[in-house]
Amino acid sequence: MARPRILVVGAGFAGVECVRRLERRLRPGEADIALVAPFSYQLYLPLLPQVASGVLTPQSVAVSLRRSSRHRTRIIPGGAVGVDPMAKICVIRKITDEVVDEPYDYIVLSPGSVTRTFDIPGLLDNARGMKTLAEAAFVRDHVIAQLDLADASHDEEERASRLQFVVVGGGYAGTETAACLQRLTTNAVRHYPRLDPKLIKWHLIDIAPKLMPELGDKLGESALKVLRDRGIEVSLGVSIAEAGPDQVTFTDGRVVPCRTLIWTAGVTASPLVTTFDAETVRGRLAVTPDMSLPGHDGMFALGDAAAVPDLAKGDGAVCPPTAQHAMRQGRRLADNLLATLRNQPLRPYVHKDLGLVVDLGGRDAVSKPLGIEMHGIGAQAVARGYHWTALRTNVAKARVMTNWLINAAAGDDFVRTGFQSRKPATLRDFEHTDSYLTPGQVREHTASLNTRM
Template sequence: MARPRILVVGAGFAGVECVRRLERGLAPGEADIVLVTPFSYQLYLPLLPQVASGVLTPQSVAVSLRRSQRHRTRIVPGGAVGVDTQAKVCVVRKITDEIVNEPYDHLVVAAGSVTRTFDIPGLVENARGMKTLAEAAYVRDHVISQLDLADASHDEAERAARLQFVVVGGGYAGTETAACLQRLTTNALRRYPRLDPKLLKWHLIDIAPKLMPELGDKLGKTALEILRRRGIDVSLGVSVAKAAPDEVTFTDGRVLPCRTLIWTAGVTASPLVGTLDAETVRGRLAVTPEMAVPGKNGVFALGDAAAVPDLAKGDGAVCPPTAQHAMRQGRALADNLIASLRNRPLRPYVHRDLGLVVDLGGRDAVSRPLGIELKGMPAQAVARGYHWSSLRTNVAKTRVMTNWLLNAVAGDDFVRTGFQARKPATLRDFEYTDAYLTPDEVRAHTASAVTHG
């Protein structure tokens, strides 16, 4: 009798935690585990702003799957572009662009999310994202190149425009990105004696009335004060009305000459969700508290791709798309899969909030571990301690700690690698959001494979 096949799509926090738990909980030969991911690493997303600012190297936050897994899992190098839930087949586009079918008995949709955009003129063509490792490396090169170009320019207007930077999104990603990059550029100007430090300006804007409302009023206000004290212009209740290569127009009518627009205004579930032809909640797959997709036999979903009921809050609330939830859901779902294989009852996902941490670079941070509000160095110690302990391999932990110590002792460096130097990178260049199939295309592909198989 063939062994049950568990197919996990996505190597983010949810997918990796699920696979790790399955490898430890399943007996040898009890089931086959397959992981579909275009990259052989788990990206530690919360530390991307530190990659963009050069505090950490890209390799530090790319945790090797080959090191962290027990080698019982077969890794398929590609991205899932469609699911036929009737045939129980996942359609995968491999990194060679070859399209293959991966059958499953149990499917775990942990495909994560992509950058959420709006119908704003020029946004997709002129904004840069901060969702992938490649984007963080590109943003770093781009920001440093603006300093180099401003220093070489004899045009005062061009020089001023290149030293204006706009970050959209007052959540964790946007706030930490603006804080870390502002610190980098401020320190870098000491190496550019021809540039007037007064011309350097970072803008953080968000349509929401509060900065990081998840922190609560007190810590949110503290974070806002820290940013403004450091010279970051924070505008709330404001968004982008139009974006061009050399200027950004805000919804309050301001037109800002600048060459850098970083877009971090939220995420939306992976387009893979739309291929399952299943019910969604605000774009995320609707699931039961046990993380099963109703009406889709053997299909489970979690993390950013799923609207997992938040039983701790009740009243129809769903869990926010955070790493903390994704990791816990991954472990809980693995336990449910094992229970399902052994004909035991499944358990609903219930969580206990551990708190929040926000690293603003240098000695600045705000944290709320277990409800205790902290700021400054104590908050920084908690934030970095949490991130460090969450890294899954000793190699990754060693690299990150070494990078932190080196940056603390030697300071920042301002080297450009030349990554995509002559090709403007847009939001669509790194996330491949146009690679997915429609439900009809998925069914046609799986039917064709059956006919020719």
């Protein structure tokens, strides 16, 4: 009898935790596991702002899948672009652009999320994201390049536009990105004698009335004060009306000369969830508390792509798209897959949020572990301690700790590597959101597969 085939889509926090637990707890020969991942690493997303600011090297936050696994999982290098639940086939585009069909008995959908954008003139062509490792590396090079070009320029208007930076999004990603990069440019300008430090301006804007409302009023105000004391201009209730190559127009009418627009205004579920017919909640797959997909045999979903009921909060709440929830959902789902294989009852996912950490660079941070509000050095220790502990391999932990120590002792470096220096780097260039199939295309593809067989 053929062994059941478990296919896990996505190597984020949820998918990797699910695979790791399955590898540890499956009996020999009980099932085959395959993992669909475009890269050979799990990205530790919360530390991307530190990659963008040069505190950490890109390799530090790229946790090797093969080091963290027990080699029982077949890794398929590519991305899932469609799912046919009736045929139980996942359509995968490999990194060579070859399209292959992967049959499954059980599928775990954890494709994560992509940057959420809006119909704003010029946004897709002129904004840069902070969702992938390549984007963080590009943003670092781009910001340092603006200092180099401004220093070499004799045109005051050009210089002004190169020395103003706009970050859209007052959540964790945007706030940490603005804070870390502002610290980088503040330290770097000392090495540019022709540049007036007063000309460098960072803007952080968000349409919401509060900065990081999840922190609560007291810590949110504390974070806001830290940013403003460091010279970051924070504008709330404001967004982008138009984005051009050398200026940005805010919705309050201000026009800011700017050649660096970083867009972190939220995320939306991976387009993979739209490639088959299923109920969604605000764009995320509607699943039961045990993370199964109603009406779809052998299908489960979790992480950013799924609206997993938050039983700890109740009142119809769903779990926020955080690493903390994704990791724990991955472990619970692995247990539920084992229970399904062994004809045992499935258990719901229940987890109370343990708190939040926000690293603002240097000695600045705010944290709320277990409801305890902290700021300053203590909060920084908690934030970095949490991230360090969450890294899944000793090699990754060693690299991150070494980078932190080097940065603390030697300070920032301002080397520009030239990554994609002569190519446009738009949001679409990095996240490839145009590669997914429609439900009709998926059905047509699998139907032609049956005809060929």
